[in-house]
Amino acid sequence: MVYKKFLYAGAIVSLILGLSACTTATKAGTGAYVQETETWKPFDENGEMIRTDRNAIGEVGVVSTSKYEASKIGRDILKQGGNAIDAAVAAGFALGVAEPNSSGLGGGGFMVIRSAKTGETIFIDFRERAPKNSTPEMWKVGEDGKVVGNQKVEGGKAAGIPGEVAGLLYALEKYGTMSREQVIRPAVNLAKNGFTVTPTLSGDMKNQFDRLEKYPETAKVFLNEEGLPYETGDKFVNKDMAKTLEIIIKKGKDGFYKGEVAKAIVNTMNKYDGVFTMEDLANYKPIIKKPVVGNYRGYEIISSPSPSSGGAIVVEILNILENFNVGELKVNSPEYLHLFSEAYKMAYADRAKYMGDSDYVPVPMNGFVSKKYAKEVAKDIDLKKSKDGIAHDPWMYESEDTTHYSIADKEGNMVSVTKTVNGLFGNSVVADGYGFVLNNEMDDFVTGVGHPNSIEPGKAPLSSMSPTVVLKDGKPFMVLGSPGATKIISTVSQVISRVVDHGMGMQEAIDTPRLYDNTANKIGLETRIPEETIKKLEEMGHTVVKTSDWDRGMGSVQGVLYKADGTLEGGADPRRDGKALGY
Template identity: 65%
Template sequence: MKKTRRILALLLAAMLTVSAAGCGSTSAPASSAPESSAAQPSEPASESEPAQEEVPEEPAYTSLDDFVLFDKDGQTLRTGRDATGEQGIVSTSKYEASKIGRQIIEEGGNAIDAAVAAAFALGLVEPNSSGIGGGGFMTLYLAETGETQFIDFRECAPAAATPDMWVMGDDGKVVGNEMMEGGKSIGVPGEVAGMLYILENYGTMTRQQVLQPTIDLARKGVTVTPTLANDMMDSFDKMMKYPEFGETFLREDGLPYGVGEIFQNPDYASTLELIAEQGADGFYKGPLAEAIVAANNKYDGLMTMEDLANYQVKVTEPVKGTYRGYEILSSPPPSSGGTIVIEILNILENFDLPGMEPNSAEELHLFSEAFKLAYADRAKYMGDPKYVDVPLAGLMNKEYAKTLAAQIDVEKAAETVEANDPWPYEHVETTHYSIADKEGNMVSVTKTVNGIFGSGVCVDGYGFMLNNEMGDFDFGPDKPNSIAGGKVPLSSMSPTVVLKDGKPAFVLGSPGATTIISTVAQVISKVIDHGMTMQEAVDAPRIKGFKDNKIDYETRIDQAVIDKLVEMGHICNPLEEWNRSFGSVQAVLYGEDGVLQGAADPRRDGKALGY
């Protein structure tokens, strides 16, 4: 019965989506609209009555303004994602969040103010990927002092979490999928604490100023894009399993929203009003905290009020490396992202990539081999440094990279790769957005609720999802990434700032789980090695893969190149021309003429806006 209900709901939602897209409709669901008077019998018009002039219809409301993201058939368009600006650029994964961030800069705020506003906006317009029930990392460059900070607001394990909290079934999987959904998948959220910390310490505006645009938009409504509509439809079963999820994110008639329809979230607006008034205490203490714990525990979770009250933002320095004269600053542990990006670039620096054709077989082969070597080290050594020793300096050492580069056969793919030993050299990373302003402040933020709509657990009456970040831990004890109370799970998030001669060059990052690392490395190389514009580098087709000698690739790569890679021993798996799994880079580059270039990834809904 449940399966039949789901099939019928999805079929009806699909038909409504096609209908709405075909008509260019962005109206609310038809079931909530008033009955049309055209459906009622009418008296014939009197011959003496004057002819009525036709009044043009008001265009239907859309939160996308004049940005055309999808066509009349609901298909995503891949153009028009970049922007330029003299005062600042905001490049996020959603138009509305970029618009709100730009508004903050227009009103006199700096890049940090805009970053905080964009974060809370993304929780409304992209709840499938991030939100205040999750966490993340920020790499921040402050122009006035030249200081770079790494802000860790990643989720952590509840104090009661242990390696044996999940049960493994005979099929080798966790019973009940408890790693990925329900209460035991939920880590203590850090986003609210992190964003308010940076606002208070580096911003210039009040909480009310940065939150009000999103409060207003939550009540007015946002246009459902193809990406969001697909994720809502794919999550329908989970919405049935966790009713609070469905009550917030399904239409009044119990069906998923279609492309072009308007989704309103007044509960989220009220939550932001509470945070604007009370700050972090409004989230981590009091009624909202009690609702978070109740939602978690209803579905067998372990979180307590003490876990929330004890959450702390951590401020450290980013990891630092160089690549062909550029300085790379990115995420340190507990993210593996920055370290492994730098290790990959160090390996590639031993080869003449600038002399190769972009995306040639020769170049892609080197990327693939570098990925294998660096990711093997990631699996063996990386974890939360509070719990395990990480040979950080060794992994990023140039001489160590030379030993790895020497293992690469430029004519043949290595079938198996083992982790190497960086210890002798020890002495010497969802959604992403990037913001930069004319003063040179750069903000790179990667944040997430982990899986699509996180754990499936929605905080009743508050309009946001809780993460399933516990699924990033390894199953079982005695591993660098095993569960412990208060521990932060390993991540690949790689929010990155790049300097040239001590001055801002560009800022970037991406979502995409383990693919984040390879995506960021490829885009950096495209800009530095091949002189591409930032949008060209973001648009360029990508590869991914680091084990079993397999490469996934976007089919815009020339088939002759793929044939050559196969001859070299690679197992090549075609995906689509533009594939969401290859990440979604948002970036800003400082042009030599002083104009900022914003780029946004057409693989999802990204849009850069300039001022």
């Protein structure tokens, strides 16, 4: 999918750059929007992404999200006396406005909450679920085993029943202190007044232009007046989204899952061959589960259970690494990268074979987090030679285009949220008149029957999302997570290890070049890793795939670290638009 050559891009960018010194928001002659100078942005005067100034220190609390606008809204909630959960709900709704390419009202996700008052840790599953009329036979499959056409990734049959609104409102009602009006109103204002388009959002609009243009309901929201993608620096306004949020403020969960919004979702999805019913939406409820709990060198790791594979496999990887002196290895040395690569192969092989929604299929969760099991697995690692690939991972269908945010306050409330519409702009179809795309989460199921991840009505597709809380001696230490599809697991485990084993701060651990490997036995490396290191890995038997200096596909970690001096350090990932703000 290629945007139509960007013929007018140069003129608009030049105009933006020429006016970048303005101190108030103004409309340029071509419709370019100039951002106020006091507002932080992730790109410079040349429209290039900056890789610095992403972190923040806070005394009362820190909000780290993938968009400055959402972080600011979350921080403002803390300033008004809200707790971390209030801030998380406000930031979540704001992200749906400012980052529609990755998440929103038509999606779903997972949330881990650590309550300072009780010390309890809660996991909220608001993942999208299969409609009641969906079946493994809902797509036509060719002789090659692949779905004929594109119905698995776009249109009505690609969408699952969205859970974001139910999940965020549940968290607010059970653990927040503020009203819907207080936490959602800032997102309404953001949608009405607009925000500045970043290189990330503009690039995603161009990347998905063919699909955005294909659906009239979508084109009128996500393309400009000329029917083209927005450019970096343009102002993006979504009044239909503001209208939807106003309904949610007034009517709560029922305002989304019943009535006019629900009817629009059902009618639009079924217009494009979907199988939605009003009953599907009315019956949606978030599920409260016990999180996965592990221990790494005395630090308690609390993360996501099934239907996410993330938490258990992160714990398994860390358990394997615990059998080696990781702290004595230089970060990103050949020996370090080799060890992580081998641990990833072992853990991802288990993920491929056993993982599914444990409400529908047996999943050996106790085995995944077992220290004894990890010790046996570690015995198979040769520290001098790469092993061949174990098996092909069938769970490679997930999109990298998710979002994560982390919030923590001085009282010890911690919130870690990973949420998504799956692919860029989800299934590409906007609920007509309401300003948000639906997800394409059905693509995360495998085709056919008899597999742990086969479709069943009401079932959630497997995920890698790994929102994680880390405690030390029962006290808050770190909260983090990342988007990145199957790379979420490797990314989160790397950042945890770098903080625990090498004493890195939050931002340093996020900035450090990353690796990725799975059962395919191809180690992916960011190109900031030296050539001599790559050569040594190849001599050890690795097939090395060089990506880029700052590879967006390696995830986008937002995290908060409780420091020894009592302050909180927020880190945000320069691989995308992330920014932490402290208070």
